[in-house]
Amino acid sequence: MTSKSAEVTVDLNRCMGHARCHSLAPAIYDLDDEGKSVVILDPVPPELVKEAEEGAQACPEHAITVRYQD
Numbered sequence: 001m002t003s004k005s006a007e008v009t010v011d012l013n014r015c016m017g018h019a020r021c022h023s024l025a026p027a028i029y030d031l032d033d034e035g036k037s038v039v040i041l042d043p044v045p046p047e048l049v050k051e052a053e054e055g056a057q058a059c060p061e062h063a064i065t066v067r068y069q070d
Contacts, residue, residue: 003046004046004049004068004069004070005043005044005045005046005049005068005069006043006044006049006052006066006067006068006069007042007043007044007066007067007069008028008039008041008042008044008052008056008064008065008066008067009039009064009065009067010029010036010037010038010039010063010064010065011063011064011065012036012063014061014062014063015036015037015059015061015063016036016060016061016063017031017034017035017036017037018059018060018061019031019035019037020055020058020059020060021037021055021056021058021059021064022037022055023058024051024054024055024058025048025051025052025054025055027040027041027048027051028040028041028044028048028051028052028055029055037059037063037064043069044066049066049068052066053066
């Protein structure tokens with residue numbers, strides 16, 4: 001577990017709505033009316049950063065970026 005929080009962003013132009021991020025980390029990612037991912041927790045607290053990373057890594061479009069904050 002990291003001791004840093006993170007900022008998570010989704011590139012909606014790349015997101016195709018596979019919803020893998022949401023299935024792995026529903027506390028961080030939700031789906032909009034078009035089925036695309038949206039971040040619902042900003043910043044992501046340290047105890048959920050691993051979940052955010054797993055959701056980002058599961059994205060086949062590489063549409064999610066996780067940036068660590070100091």
